[in-house]
Amino acid sequence: MRFRRETAIALLAHGLALAPLLWLSQAVFAEALGADPVAELTRYSGQAAVIFLLLSLSARPLRMLTQWQWPLRLRRMLGLWAFTWASLHLLVYAVLDLGGYWPQLAEDLLKRPYITVGAIVWLLLLALAATSTKASVRRLGRHWKSLHRLVFVAAPLALAHAIWQEKTGLGDAVWQAPLLAVLLMTRWVAWIDGSRKQRSQ
Amino acid sequence: MKNGLRDVLQAETPEAVYMARRRYLKWLGIATASWSLSACAEQNDAVDIAAGTHVSVDSDPFTAEDPLTRFEDATSYNNFYEFGTGKSDPRRYASQLRTTPWEIEVSGMVEQPHTFSLTELLPVEERVERVYRLRCVEAWSMVIPWIGVPLANVIARCRPTSEARFVSFESLADPNQMPGVRSSALDWPYTEALRMDEAMHPLTLLATGMYRRDLPAQNGAPIRLVVPWKYGFKSIKSIKRIRFTREQPETTWNRMQPSEYGFYANVNPEVDHPRWSQRSERRLAGDGNRAFAPRVPTLPFNGYAAQVAGLYRDMDLRTWF
Numbered sequence: 001m002r003f004r005r006e007t008a009i010a011l012l013a014h015g016l017a018l019a020p021l022l023w024l025s026q027a028v029f030a031e032a033l034g035a036d037p038v039a040e041l042t043r044y045s046g047q048a049a050v051i052f053l054l055l056s057l058s059a060r061p062l063r064m065l066t067q068w069q070w071p072l073r074l075r076r077m078l079g080l081w082a083f084t085w086a087s088l089h090l091l092v093y094a095v096l097d098l099g100g101y102w103p104q105l106a107e108d109l110l111k112r113p114y115i116t117v118g119a120i121v122w123l124l125l126l127a128l129a130a131t132s133t134k135a136s137v138r139r140l141g142r143h144w145k146s147l148h149r150l151v152f153v154a155a156p157l158a159l160a161h162a163i164w165q166e167k168t169g170l171g172d173a174v175w176q177a178p179l180l181a182v183l184l185m186t187r188w189v190a191w192i193d194g195s196r197k198q199r200s201q
Numbered sequence: 202m203k204n205g206l207r208d209v210l211q212a213e214t215p216e217a218v219y220m221a222r223r224r225y226l227k228w229l230g231i232a233t234a235s236w237s238l239s240a241c242a243e244q245n246d247a248v249d250i251a252a253g254t255h256v257s258v259d260s261d262p263f264t265a266e267d268p269l270t271r272f273e274d275a276t277s278y279n280n281f282y283e284f285g286t287g288k289s290d291p292r293r294y295a296s297q298l299r300t301t302p303w304e305i306e307v308s309g310m311v312e313q314p315h316t317f318s319l320t321e322l323l324p325v326e327e328r329v330e331r332v333y334r335l336r337c338v339e340a341w342s343m344v345i346p347w348i349g350v351p352l353a354n355v356i357a358r359c360r361p362t363s364e365a366r367f368v369s370f371e372s373l374a375d376p377n378q379m380p381g382v383r384s385s386a387l388d389w390p391y392t393e394a395l396r397m398d399e400a401m402h403p404l405t406l407l408a409t410g411m412y413r414r415d416l417p418a419q420n421g422a423p424i425r426l427v428v429p430w431k432y433g434f435k436s437i438k439s440i441k442r443i444r445f446t447r448e449q450p451e452t453t454w455n456r457m458q459p460s461e462y463g464f465y466a467n468v469n470p471e472v473d474h475p476r477w478s479q480r481s482e483r484r485l486a487g488d489g490n491r492a493f494a495p496r497v498p499t500l501p502f503n504g505y506a507a508q509v510a511g512l513y514r515d516m517d518l519r520t521w522f
Contacts, residue, residue, distance in 0.1 A: 028492045035278035037492040168386050
């Protein structure tokens with residue numbers, strides 16, 4: 001019974017995660033993305049990466065709040081979707097947008113702080129995705145946990161990257177930054193709590 | 202396939218009108234040819250360029266050879282913060298804009314301050330068609346056929362005194378018609394300005410129409426500036442006030458972020474925006490799938506260097522960006 005419910009949740013989650021990607025691919029060929037589809041694809045893929053990152057970071061707080069098991073079981077998949085969208089974001093920018101203008105791409109990566117930060121976020125997510133397998137968890141032992149705490153660095157940097165390119169205002173970071181702050185605070189409070197208990201024992 | 206004026210107009214107009222326009226297009230390249238736009242009379246929004254008026258057509262550089270932007274794209278994707286900061290906000294909300302009656306207040310260093318009606322200031326018989334590249338500071342660009350009057354003609358009609366060295370423009374800023382004005386995204390009213398010699402240059406246009414129709418509200422109806430060698434934010438929309446001054450006036454984006462947006466704002470691939478490169482641009486034009494349209498290199502003065510570089514001969518363009 002329990003197995004069947006969790007399979008259903010996982011399938012549902014995969015379906016929900018896949019839907020925007022399928023919709024976006026058809027929109028490119030149906031020319032349904034307006035006058036500047038490259039800008040729209042860049043925005044959409046970047047936003048999707050941030051949202052999956054926020055979802056993956058919600059798993060532990062949700063577990064603490066509800067005692068449900070399934071959020072933690074979905075966490076790896078949510079993180080991998082964040083990495084997938086971040087990679088699509090990078091591809092749209094490097095190939096569809098700047099394709100052929102390689103010196104300009106190199107210059108962007110080195111000279112424009114917000115693009116440098118974006119590239120760092122992608123490298124961090126790459127490291128996490130590459131070590132997301134069960135075999136890696138075994139091989140890295142206690143280092144695995146420290147390595148994967150890098151997500152607490154990647155997520156704020158991803159939001160900084162998004163805010164930095166806005167001409168005025170904060171864009172969607174208006175709600176994403178406070179949400180991220182709450183998620184990180186929950187972990188921090190739990191961590192302080194945990195270490196205090198440890199000391200008193 | 203080259204998406205020229207011909208193809209765009211064909212897509213926009215009935216066959217008979219298209220054939221009439223084809224004859225007209227044959228005359229392109231002949232300086233100041235004339236053609237009756239009476240065929241436009243059936244378009245219910247074509248009030249200004251109505252029956253009997255003539256549009257004279259200048260030769261290159263006033264008519265760029267580049268493939269045109271689709272009418273649909275030029276009227277659905279632009280910045281007009283008075284209607285919101287999103288690129289689709291102008292089309293979504295601009296129908297609330299009332300453009301008739303529309304008067305323009307002329308003041309400052311002029312012989313006699315005066316409030317003009319639109320047709321007083323821009324007589325229909327002076328209206329010309331120009332196909333210009335429009336380069337946004339955000340590194341995308343369009344190619345648009347404008348209808349308008351050279352600003353130099355309009356300035357002559359305003360009769361500035363010899364003391365006037367700059368001319369500034371103010372947009373309408375009415376929160377009742379413009380939802381964006383209720384927010385503080387920018388300091389309202391939007392203000393832009395030109396040095397007098399820039400304003401008098403024959404390329405500088407006050408536009409009242411595009412694609413042979415009246416200017417759609419979202420593109421700055423009923424009257425906007427078009428300065429094709431400068432970044433798009435200089436080309437102020439829905440102008441209500443024109444003022445002549447001795448000192449350089451404050452301008453909206455320059456005041457908001459002086460390190461990123463200069464007073465001159467001449468298109469220059471050598472001077473980057475602090476946060477992004479200006480070396481090349483996404484050209485939103487042509488008739489292929491928009492997602493795979495090729496990027497193009499940005500040209501000094503947006504390709505109008507031969508006409509305007511002389512205006513800045515003794516200036517360091519890195520300092521005066």
